Amino acid sequence: MAKKPKKSQKRGMLRAIGGNGPWPVKILRWLIALLFLGGLAGVLLVGLLYLIIDVPDPNKDFQTQTTHVYYSDGTTKIGSFSNQNRQILESDEIPSVARNAVVAAEDRGFWRNRGIDIRGIVRAARNNATAGQVTGGGSTITQQYVKILYLTQERSIERKAKEALLSIKIDQMQSKEEIITGYLNTIYFGNGAYGIEVASQTYFRKPAAELTVAEAAFLATIINRPNYYDPYAEGARERILPRYNYVLSGMVDMGVLSASEAAELKGNLPKFSPLRTDSRFAGPKGHLLELTKRQMQKLEFSDAEIIGGGYKIVTTFDKNMQAAAVESVESGRPDGIPEVHTALVSVEPGTGAVKALYGGPDFLKSQLNWATLGTQPGSTFKIFAVIAALEDGYSLSTKLDGRSPMTVGKGENQDVIRNQGDSGGRSYGTVNLKKATEKSVNTAFVDLTMMLTPDGAQGSAGPQRVLEAAAEAGIPRSTLDKINPVIGVSLGYAPVAPIDMANA
Template sequence: MFFTMFTFSFSGVTNELRHVQKVDEILENSISIDDFSFYSNSYMYDAYGEIFSDIYSAENRIYLPYNLIPATFIQAIIATEDRQFFSHKGFDMNGITRALFVNAEKNGIEQGGSTITQQLVKNIYLSNERTYNRKLTEILYAYQLEKTISKEKILEYYLNAIYFHNGVYGVEAASQFYFSKPAKLLSVAQVAFLCAIPNNPTLYNPFTNLENTQTRKEWILTKMLEMNDLTDAEFQEALAEKIELKPARKKDIFPDYVTYIHYELEQLIGEKEGFHQKIVDATSMEERKTILQKRQQRVEEILASGVSIYTSLQPEKQSLIYETIEKHLPEEHIQGVAVIIDHKMQQLVAISGGKNYEKFNFQRGFQAFRQPGSSIKPLLVFAPYLAETNASISKTISAASFCKNGYCPQNYGGAIYGNVQIETALKHSFNTPAVRMLDEISVEKGFSYFDKFGFSKIVQEDFRLPAALGGLTHGVSPLEMTNAYTTFANNGRFLKAKGIQKVVDNNGKILFQWDDEPKIIWNDEVNSKMRTLLNKVITEGTGRKANYSRNYIGGKTGTTNDFHDLWFIGLNENYTTGVWIGEDQPSSLAKLNSRAPHLLIWRDLMRD
């Protein structure tokens, strides 16, 4: 019986031994360098290279590679946290022995004897529980990590990971947050002051316990002197230096533009990484929803990696929009937006989202879809008509009454005219000639041009004669309309203006940028005729209040039924600007119409 039991046990043990792994193998499977991925701040830059938006949430961190970390930070941390850092293999037996004696004396765990490497693995892989079991695991992990990556890389990770209170992580973000300048510009005393905080962020929080922070700063300087990192003169100078905090606030201005750039970034990543095509190919709403979620996760991942988003924002023009709309539209309940595009570069230089706009709210500049009224005529009717018939702008069209299949539009005020020139029909915005022209070339032909602008809310039900006067199912956005009008500044060629120039990672590598090619909508001759017509609108027609002295200006008014929307879209030599005025819940703006704030806003923006 004994022999049988022994044989059975021996067989079981042998079987178990076959599955036993070496400690090294276990640690190799547990330690992954991929775990060292830190959230890092992202930034939006304006056209002049200035930051106008810091992007971060819970962790304010600006990641610095080892070669950019100031030597004084490394010296201060090693002098106070781990003097044997460059000689040990992840743990320091002298430190551990010392800690064991202290803990035995206190009958608890008072000291940990942790090296920098141990502190790093605790933050990345382990919990903060104070047990000997966790401590042993920490030592083993630290030992394995030192075999895996260099000492310099460990310091890089550590100095970017440590917490400086107030939501700030890493030496660069701490420097920017507490002193409003980069780490490379800090004095020795300022470095020692910052290095005091991570030891106990609450106890050494400079905003609540400044005296504690100062005391530990002096202790750190003493340790740096002991390590010969400082001369006596440097030590005395650093001790005498008075520390003055200059807290930096999170930079986040121009919320209208910031909101739009977040949207455009989503579109850019979606196009470049194939999400858009997958959305198009989706066979169900559930599948489409899943793809949209994945796209959003990817955007968040990109922003968390620490990127620089270079944009076309011109701050002076963005500010000018705010001032001009406030000047000409003081009524609280009435909204107004403007879009300014540099059509030579096809760059969106300014866009507003409404008066007193707050970030990530409904952004009327690109999210409000309204009936465009007569501002649609140049795009859907007049330019396509000239392209299809090769007519001159002096050709006459009937402005008499019109009826077809029960649709009987009227001119403003019910006026009836005889034959009028195309030029007259546009500059005075007569309705019946426009409907006749679209009917002559066919609704389908007019939309064959209009569709090239990529208006996002156009549906099949819009393919009817009322569209000639802006009668659409869902409408168009101010950004879409302004984009379309840039065609008249570019010889009939169309390319959507972009706010994002490029997205760059921490190493300066370009991750994303637009590379679209312009489309030809109509030829130079048609475009030249349209420029003349648009100029006549301002100099002689419905847009006279927008006139100012300039080499070339042109544009078109738009007023919808019951004066629910007031539009003016136009251009000069350098910019195309669109203005929309209305209420979020459409109601009559008849009392405003005679004052023409949309024309005055456009004039002041373009003139100034």
């Protein structure tokens, strides 16, 4: 029979296999202590960061103010520029159905959490680790509010950590009512609508105070992905319904909607109003606003300053003259000829101030401003040939060849000039400059152009002399540099903007 080992032998055996001797126990204790200290250090670090992190200023988009544009009287408004179409509501102006729907959609623990949802963050972290990048998720309403109002849309661990700390801090600084009110006034609902009030007006043509359960549930649905859930896009119903039904189920779970009410609404989207275009730029006035913006840009104002700087811009446009200009063009424009474009510019002599401008019937349908676009000025350009001639020593009695037709140039450069009239044009014979101007005799002005040179002698530099006279009168050199100085230049074949002709 084998003998039982002595105690000393047992200790030796245990030490040999490293069982429960003193060193493994000590190591285990050290590991526990290190983990505790690491956890404590982590908590202290988070606490320290919480204390030292400051709530930054809101993003500029949420500090912008609308810029208003006025007629020359300084009181009658033409329109406005704004960065975000938003109308702020007070807390008591936002209906509970809107609050409940948004909470059901975005953060069902909103009223209980302290700005962040630990389980949501862990779930998001697991998903991000699986994806190998920051894909989002786990954000509470407070976190979304903080991200929009104070941070950027960057996807990074650093930004996410800052978002969480700020959310905890904002939750301590503001009441839940303040947070949900700020959120509903800030969040984007698609189609240019920022905030619950403008969203309600955009999709349902009613104030937010009158939203039904179905309408509120839809608005809560669209927050998640405004473009994807756009109700006016093709195939929108199939995309919207699952999320819409999810919101209704959440409202039931929260106890703010009965199961029977939700059952009636599920699968039935509310009726949407036709989408309205931005009427601020509708009609002819849109061209006035766009021209004003371009002039501000020339004065080195940035787009951000123009759109959100809160300026009061008083233009030179005269309210009564502008109304008369619009009435004059629209009453005199031929019907049934859509390819005919009409423009009108009225400029104050001596100052060059534009008092009235008509660039087109509706800026929203066409942004082409025919008053500022280059078009053939025709015979109005002849005045620059007259100016050049008088400056070069010719007089209104100077004799010119007014016969028609007139052949100029040779070979491939040969051209035939005709006066107005029948196929060959009316022939005036020899005419003086006064009569040629009065009757707008094309051939006589071609003859005059051939006579003009910088030193007054005959030669081929006449076309350039006409362009120089135009530049001296105020036609932009950037426009004239694009004009080929051919012999018929005074006939106005090359494009010049009506606004530049009026200012010359």
